[in-house]
Amino acid sequence: MTTRARWTWLGDHLAVDFANTTIGLDGRREELIGTVGEFREWIAAEPAWLPALDGDAIDLELVLEQRDATSRLLRCAALQQPLPPGDVELVNARVRTAGVTRLLTSAPGRSRLAAGSGFASLLGVLAAATVDLLAREDLAAIAVCEAPGCGQVFHRSRRNQRWCSPGCGNRARVDRHRHRNPVAGGGLPR
Ligand SMILES: [Zn+2]
Incomplete structure (x- = not known):
């Protein structure tokens, strides 16, 4: 029944997955969590640990406000620009409200986020993941894919x-060819 494009999994950091719940570039972004049901599907599909809702209602407005702040923060980081203070404050406030902490695990070099359950904890963990990501020293590896119709945040491996992705590289090359040869109308190159 649904014809909506699904979110694209990049197998990335939780904060990147959260920011990638829209698809497309600036003026033409498609919302992938536009309803509470879609956000629940996203939670179920997200491989990273998230607090259980324990019957709490989802306030979608708060989710989207935080997602947009996260998206702006990651895009500023990708462009190596200063982070917008309002977005920094929102993310920090959500971490504080939920009292999210980071705990050691028995695997050396590995830790995990910990919080209670419920909606505020869910937002808190998503916010804490953003703090973790933006506090990393390899921040220059974060980029935004500018292939037509993509706009996803990703980690550069080179x-x-x-x-x-290779698919985006191909689409970008085809698009560039079409713009250079408008008469060709998308036909085969001569
Ligand atoms: Zn892409």
């Missing part, structure tokens, strides 16, 4: 990587 220094000069421009596209999030």
